[in-house]
Amino acid sequence: MKKVLLSAYACIPNRGSEQGTGWVYATTLSQNNLAVHCLTLKDGKEAIDPILADGLYPNLHVHYVYLPAWVDGLVDKTLVGMYFHYLYWQWQAYQLARQLDGVHQFDLxxxxxxxxxQLGSFLYKLRKPFIFGPVSGGQRAPKALKRYFGRYWSREWMRDWVGTALQYLNPGFYKSVQMADRVIVTNRDTMALVERLRPNGPVERIWDAGLSASFLPAAPIVRAPGSTLKLLWVGRLLPRKALELTIQALGSVDQTLPITLTIVGGQGEMADQVPQYIEQYGVSDRVNWVGHVSYEQVRTHYAQSDVFFFTSLRDSCPHQLLEAMAFSLPVITLDLHGQAELVTDSTGLRIPVTNEEKVVADLARAVEWMYSHPNARLSMGRAGYDFAKTQVWDQKISAFINDIYPATFSTPVQTARQPSAQAT
Structure with missing residues (x-):
């Protein structure tokens, strides 16, 4: 049985975003005749240990990387503190990985x-066949729409500045990119960044969002067009999610049309601004803000809506879009970053990012088009469902198990690769 060392800083069962992604990779790989040793934060220990004790994943071995208390205290302080915490963890993870490799002799x-x-990995130093990704980080929020970040634009600017600096200062970034046997990115923005540093490749692209098989309805949802068009927005109320843009666009929709918006989400820095947005754009009679709801309630909202509205200004590969398409919802989104790749002309409408006035107007016209074309909505929803079926986690990870891992096992270890002058 081949032995895989998996680096998953974020890895907690029954969570969303990267924490859920790390757990899905660890468990799914271990169920496919691979001995998986997973390095992760201690944060997941309380949830992970009982599952492992039950023997559900006999081929999965989780190793918690512990950090000093003063380092843990920095993670929620500032953006720089979070980055420092992650880089410190990466270095400690490498030290533990060396010890474990001495015992287990990992194959990959x-x-x-x-x-x-940009934050990279130090595990290239093990000089074993190394796969880096899927990773993202090439996305930049458009300055033309920076107003929607409010007072948080300076933090977004700092994120971009630090990310650029890390490309030159963090060896975990540039050496991972240059020395990995496989670099896998999740969107075109990141592909362009990697190709500049890795001109001879290979660089591959795999979307890092996925669905559990249990989330996907058994068949497409066929909605009989009703008298009211029901829009849905789902997400954390973060500055980059630009909920204000969605509400502003709704305020520019023809007031005579029966159109409503349900907002699902109650956590994030912009939560206290939502009532102000609703009042400012005159849509109090059109918006239902339900706040934070349970997993099953989110599914209900997907099932009961007609169109999914998503106006994030920076996203690598949004999970919400796959969830919406799984429930046969057509999508209105921006022609930007990951959403521009997940959504096609057959599954939704993508609005070019130009200036605020035009973007708002174009989003409003897209809503009106959806109202006036019920048959096209249904067709987009069916196409979305068919696409979502191809993005189930078991199928996505099978690409690693059946193709990428076997090819990498047979690839000579990259100890002889000559790094560029930047990597010396």
Whole structure:
């Protein structure tokens, strides 16, 4: 049985985002005749240990990387504190990995979370066949729409600045990119960044969002067009999610049309601004803000809506879009970053990012088009469902198990690769 060392800083069962992604990789790989040794934060220990004790994943071995208390105290302080915490963890993870490799002699090393290319991994130093990704980080929020970040634009600017600096200062970034046997990215923005540093490749692209098989309805949802068009927005109320843009666009929709918006989400820095947005754009009679709801309630909202509205200004590969398409919802989104790749002309409408006035107007016209074309909505929903079926986690990870891992096992270890001058 081949032995895989998995680097998953974020890895907690029954969570969303990267924490759930790390757990899915660890468990799914271990169920496919691979002995998986997963390095992760201690944060998941309380949830993970009882599951392992039950013997559900006999081929999965989880190793918690412990950090000093003063380092743990920095993770929620500032953006720089979070980055420092992650880099410190990466270094400690490498030290533990060396010890474990001395015992287990791993056949392959795979980094999956965080999926941030600039923060990288130090596991290339093990000089084992190494897969880096899927990773993202090439996305930049458009300055033309920076107003929607409010007072948080300076933090977004700092994120971009630090990310650029790390490309030159963090060896975990540039050496991972240059020395990995496989670099896998999740969107075109990141592909362009990697190709500049790795001109001879290979660089591959795999979306890092996926669905559990249990989330996908057994068949497409066929909605009989009703008298009211029901829009849905789902997500954390973060500055980059630009909920204000969605509400502003709704305010520009023809007031005579019966159109409503349900907002699902109650956590995030912009939560206290939502009532102000609703009042400012005159849509109090059109918006239902339900706040934070349970997993099953989110599914209900997907099932009961007609169109999914998503106006994030920076996203690598949004999970919400796959969830919406799984419930046969057509999508209105921006022609930007990951959403521009997940959504096609057959599954939704993508609005070019130009200036605020035009973007708002174009989003409003897209809503009106959806109202006026019920048959096209249904067709987009069916196409979305068919696409979502191809993005189930078991199928996505099978690409690693059946194709990428076997090819990497047979690839000579990259100890002889000559790094560029930047990597010396």
């Amino acid at each position: 090393v795979h980094h999956v979370t965080y999926g941030s290319i």
